[in-house]
Amino acid sequence: MAAIFMKPASSLSAPTSAYSSTTRKHTRPDYIPNKISDPNYVRVLDTTLRDGEQAPGAAMTSEEKLDVARQLAKLGVDIIEAGFPASSKDDAETVKLIAKEVGNTVDSDGHVPVICVVARCNKNDIDIAWDAVKYAKNPRIGTFIATSDIHLKYKLNKSRDQVCAIAREMVAYARSLGCQDVAFTPEDAGRSDKEFLYQVLGEVIKSGATTINVADTVGYNLPSEFAKLTSDIKSNTPGIENVVISTHCHNDLGLATANTLAGANAGARQVEVTINGIGERAGNASLEEVVMAIKCRGNDQLAGLYTGIKTQHIVMTSKKVAEYTGMSVQSNKAIVGANAFAHESGIHQDGMLKFKGTYQIISPEDIGLSRSNESGIVLGRLSGKHALKSRLLELGYELDGKALDDVFLRFKAVAAKKKNLSDGDIEALVSDEVFQPQVIWSVGHVQVTCGTLGLSTATVKLIGVVDGVEHVACSVGTGPVDAAYKAINLITKVPVALLEYSMSSVTEGIDAIASTRVVIHGEDVHSSSDAITGKTVRRTFSGTGAGMDIVVSSVRAYVNALNKMIAFKSVSAAPKVSPDPLNAHKKAKP
Numbered sequence: 001m002a003a004i005f006m007k008p009a010s011s012l013s014a015p016t017s018a019y020s021s022t023t024r025k026h027t028r029p030d031y032i033p034n035k036i037s038d039p040n041y042v043r044v045l046d047t048t049l050r051d052g053e054q055a056p057g058a059a060m061t062s063e064e065k066l067d068v069a070r071q072l073a074k075l076g077v078d079i080i081e082a083g084f085p086a087s088s089k090d091d092a093e094t095v096k097l098i099a100k101e102v103g104n105t106v107d108s109d110g111h112v113p114v115i116c117v118v119a120r121c122n123k124n125d126i127d128i129a130w131d132a133v134k135y136a137k138n139p140r141i142g143t144f145i146a147t148s149d150i151h152l153k154y155k156l157n158k159s160r161d162q163v164c165a166i167a168r169e170m171v172a173y174a175r176s177l178g179c180q181d182v183a184f185t186p187e188d189a190g191r192s193d194k195e196f197l198y199q200v201l202g203e204v205i206k207s208g209a210t211t212i213n214v215a216d217t218v219g220y221n222l223p224s225e226f227a228k229l230t231s232d233i234k235s236n237t238p239g240i241e242n243v244v245i246s247t248h249c250h251n252d253l254g255l256a257t258a259n260t261l262a263g264a265n266a267g268a269r270q271v272e273v274t275i276n277g278i279g280e281r282a283g284n285a286s287l288e289e290v291v292m293a294i295k296c297r298g299n300d301q302l303a304g305l306y307t308g309i310k311t312q313h314i315v316m317t318s319k320k321v322a323e324y325t326g327m328s329v330q331s332n333k334a335i336v337g338a339n340a341f342a343h344e345s346g347i348h349q350d351g352m353l354k355f356k357g358t359y360q361i362i363s364p365e366d367i368g369l370s371r372s373n374e375s376g377i378v379l380g381r382l383s384g385k386h387a388l389k390s391r392l393l394e395l396g397y398e399l400d401g402k403a404l405d406d407v408f409l410r411f412k413a414v415a416a417k418k419k420n421l422s423d424g425d426i427e428a429l430v431s432d433e434v435f436q437p438q439v440i441w442s443v444g445h446v447q448v449t450c451g452t453l454g455l456s457t458a459t460v461k462l463i464g465v466v467d468g469v470e471h472v473a474c475s476v477g478t479g480p481v482d483a484a485y486k487a488i489n490l491i492t493k494v495p496v497a498l499l500e501y502s503m504s505s506v507t508e509g510i511d512a513i514a515s516t517r518v519v520i521h522g523e524d525v526h527s528s529s530d531a532i533t534g535k536t537v538r539r540t541f542s543g544t545g546a547g548m549d550i551v552v553s554s555v556r557a558y559v560n561a562l563n564k565m566i567a568f569k570s571v572s573a574a575p576k577v578s579p580d581p582l583n584a585h586k587k588a589k590p
């Protein structure tokens with residue numbers, strides 16, 4: 001079944017720009033691996049769960065990835081790249097969960113996302129990939145091998161002929177397993193010899209590749225160059241008319257979005273992107289930027305291109321990914337940054353008051369940003385659960401049952417000390433309650449003494465959620481947070497190192513909520529060797545916490561990171577999944 005989308009039929013030459021109310025209906029073409037029936041439709045492949053997770057410190061647990069996958073399906077992503085199954089048992093298990101659930105769930109428009117996995121060009125990777133992804137209704141294997149001379153010589157230690165043969169054989173091998181949808185990526189295509197590229201791509205197409213993913217792996221290309229690369233591949237590769245061309249652009253020079261759009265303009269009809277642009281090094285092209293640029297300018301500047309993304313879910317997806325990865329979005333980030341719709345200077349404010357189209361090219365509602373208090377309700381200490389629920393809905397959070405009860409309790413505690421709660425305060429509390437990992441330890445009480453007269457001391461009570469047993473420990477430290485963290489370590493007995501600690505205030509004033517972020521690593525979990533230094537690199541875990549008391553906020557962040565780390569270990573052993581993401585991550589209360 002095909003879903004219907006509304007596309008603005010406006011152009012910037014029209015004074016109203018994106019505010020134009022004229023829309024044209026489009027349907028998402030039915031999925032056929034190697035072709036798209038509408039030449040203007042651009043498939044969106046989201047690789048937040050694979051390339052996005054390659055960002056340092058962005059590790060997500062299995063449950064978090066499943067929740068992100070569900071959210072990506074809601075967003076209307078065509079293809080979810082769910083992982084690299086050969087990289088670890090956890091990844092393979094998580095892909096299986098996503099393939100089984102998200103890859104078989106039909107949404108109200110009849111859409112089921114394709115689930116894709118990445119594999120190197122070797123039989124072992126491809127076997128593991130297929131074994132994990134085959135449960136999806138539409139499974140895809142994306143296999144890759146580098147084609148640039150620099151990679152061939154120094155990394156693969158192989159000749160061009162060898163690489164060409166491996167690529168051809170491995171695409172055929174993936175097809176031979178029964179996978180009807182095989183993408184091939186010439187890694188580092190952006191620095192590869194074009195004649196060699198045409199040769200390799202021609203061979204893999206003959207072997208059954210359905211998508212050719214042109215990767216600017218190191219973010220080296222300029223937009224005109226990437227456009228030329230795409231159109232040259234389109235003109236010179238034998239059989240290219242039988243496959244879909246894709247872009248995969250990295251952001252090392254800050255050009256990932258520009259290059260992706262240039263590629264689409266030159267004939268690519270799949271774009272590989274990530275939420276908030278996270279990914280290896282400087283990240284990938286960001287989904288929200290590419291999709292909103294196509295929505296805003298597709299008609300007048302990109303010959304009518306459009307996507308199937310339901311853009312009103314962008315903000316919530318961005319928030320989830322930021323929370324789960326611990327990678328906060330910079331305030332001036334396009335589309336989803338806190339300042340993206342803020343107007344500070346007088347002339348701009350004057351213009352906005354007269355007509356929003358003067359300084360805004362996108363309506364905030366278009367991406368699901370609703371900061372207006374539509375119901376006119378002011379939230380404070382006398383507010384009830386209905387009012388809170390209604391404001392949460394306006395902010396995009398659908399909470400019910402215990403999740404709502406938990407947030408309500410936190411809300412009441414803050415409202416007792418603070419006159420009016422802003423949207424920012426409420427969002428901080430929701431983040432702390434809802435976007436949290438499986439709870440192994442929950443925070444009972446925290447008491448500290450600190451000052452100039454001696455060492456700080458802290459007493460912390462944690463509750464073990466599995467057995468319900470309360471544990472109390474005291475410690476001294478260089479400050480109250482240090483003392484509290486040491487007390488927690490005495491209880492949890494998990495070897496851990498604190499790598500990063502930061503705190504910011506959510507709103508202005510002395511009664512502001514403090515939001516804390518920590519990054520930790522364990523001593524005995526998932527490590528690898530740094531390619532350059534040879535030193536052991538440990539997988540990191542982030543946690544966030546919120547509270548009016550800065551020590552309590554810090555404790556929450558630390559315990560959340562610890563829970564994530566401990567859960568990561570247990571998930572590796574036996575993945576457990578709850579069908580409801582909001583309830584799956586809920587904290588037990590003392």
Ligand SMILES: CC(=O)SCCNC(=O)CCNC(=O)[C@H](O)C(C)(C)COP(=O)(O)OP(=O)(O)OC[C@H]1O[C@@H](n2cnc3c(N)ncnc32)[C@H](O)[C@@H]1OP(=O)(O)O
Pocket residue numbers: 051054084086087088119120121122144145146155156157187217280
């Ligand atoms: C551009 C990208 O984003 S690529 C995807 C990057 N993602 C990841 O690397 C995921 C995390 N990686 C891992 O967990 C590990 O690297 C693994 C499990 C994939 C592989 O681990 P190991 O087998 O120990 O190999 P290691 O990573 O040290 O080296 C990579 C090997 O694969 C080879 N290789 C690299 N890319 C490819 C490819 N596309 N096809 C075939 N072989 C490849 C390298 O030449 C090297 O082989 P060598 O051992 O003969 O020198």
Ligand SMILES: CC(C)C(=O)C(=O)O
Pocket residue numbers: 051118144185186187188213215216217218248250
């Ligand atoms: C594996 C491919 C798609 C990749 O991530 C890259 O080349 O950057």
